[in-house]
Amino acid sequence: MLTKKQLQLLEFINTRMQKDGVPPSFDEMKEALDLRSKSGIHRLITALEERGFIRRLAHRARAIEIVKLPESLGGAPSAPVSQGGFTPRVIDGDRPSSPPPSNAFDVEVATAINLPIMGKIAAGVPIEAVSDGAVNVAVPGSMLSGQGNHYALEVKGESMVEAGINHGDIVVIRETSQAKDGDIVVAMVEGYETTLKRYKRMGDRIALEAANPAFETRILPADRVEVQGRLVGLIRSY
Structure with missing residues (x-):
């Protein structure tokens, strides 16, 4: 379950990596999402990492690896959740x-x-x-x-x-x-x-x-x- 901004950022990173082979800079992300500060990008990156969509690689500049994509961006459908898990939803x-x-x-x-x-x-x-x-x-x-x-x-x-x-x-x-x-x-x-x-x-x-x-x-x-x-x-x- 991603917010609109999280989905936009993930799509932007994926597009740039497919085109150039490297992720965009934080300044480029800030400009692409029309945010006023890089702190907003830091929060979005952290949220994407916590949800398992990206991975940040230590000790490397601009090192972001895409782990998976949601179905809306061409990713594979999620596997069924076992009894021990939970699919986010509202009731x-x-x-x-x-x-x-x-x-x-x-x-x-x-x-x-x-x-x-x-x-x-x-x-x-x-x-x-x-x-x-x-x-x-x-x-x-x-x-x-x-x-x-x-x-x-x-x-x-x-x-x-x-x-x-x-x-x-x-x-x-x-x-x-x-x-x-x-x-x-x-x-x-x-x-x-x-x-x-x-x-x-x-x-x-x-x-x-x-x-x-x-x-x-x-x-x-x-x-x-x-x-x-x-x-x-x-x-x-x-």
Whole structure:
């Protein structure tokens, strides 16, 4: 599961290596993806390496080896995942249609739905959410809305503490590209950084507001912010 920017970078590296036999420089990658700094390229390269698409070779300049390609770039289809693995996906939030159990405890168990924890989400400085989906969390069906897909993310940071969202909490997200003022959303910034913030529209700009006075509100052009989901629930372990 690659973001649009990750896929664009992988395609650019592959094209250049097929043409010239060597990978492009970080400056060339930055220019090709229209990013403002090389730090964004470093994050994308790290994400591609963590997902097994590329390998960086030590002690060699510009040494990147492509290990595999997704099907959209001509790679082989993925092999079926065994019982011990997991294919990243989101799960529909509708309640199961099983008959009502006889007591309240059984009702809660019967309506629990396993969602994949798709990585970490920043409640602070934006980071890249890692879509590994290696761990599931059981979510009460009553927490999910009846429409759309849902997934879970682990919160990293303290910028949303006054909204009751702490470091280490698991947030439940309904997948959507739409948001209203005041919604707490998963927002992708400039195509590669992901953060959890309160959304506010300001004409042709978007304000991503923290719920902690120690963190500043970020105001960005609307075309640099992509809403990927809206907060619908929270799970905390003690």
